[in-house]
Amino acid sequence: MPLYKFVTLNDDTQLLVWKITESHDALFEQVRLKDVCLTRVDGMKSEQHRRGFLSVRMLLQEAGYTDFDLYYTDDGKPHLKNGKNISITHSHQFSAIIISSRNVGIDIEMQREKIMKIACKFCNSEFSYLQPERKDHYIKMLTAIWGVKEALFKMISLPGISFKNHIDVDAFMLNDANGTATVTFEKMNTNYTFLFEEIEGFTLVYSFEATNI
Structure with missing residues (x-):
């Protein structure tokens, strides 16, 4: 079973990452799904x-x-029946979840050149410290910034928030592996x-309210 990572952050926060190497059938045989999720999986066209x-x-x-412990509220945000917060992400061959009594968000993204073409759609203040001339570095920074904004969006779960106009990621260094951001909305x-x-060529991001870490 390709459990890639299972770590405890803080006193009550768990981070789990899965590397998806199994076939659909192999995975399906190992999980129990609610009827609504069985229907949902059956309706997915993408393997x-x-x-x-x-x-x-x-x-x-x-x-x-x-799966029976997981439910979604009307805003699309996942929750666990025991009151714990959960955030979920998957991209290509990786999936991840983070579980905590705190409000948390998570995102995983593949590092790809095409993110440079859409940077102006989700970055604003961040251009003050980005360095487009350093291509590989630029791609990694943009991927991290997108991941931060996606993770925060999942935490806040309010319609109308703009990644570009309402979420600002402060200057950070790739080597630091952490940073701060502000949502003004x-x-x-x-x-x-x-x-x-x-x-392995992906960027995993997870976020907390500033007083909680």
């Missing part, structure tokens, strides 16, 4: 998407839960911390 969905259920089981003006790491 990759189905494997990502099922690998997240494998991670739940590794953490001591099942309507009545919100909230600070967050984030951590990130590279995993």
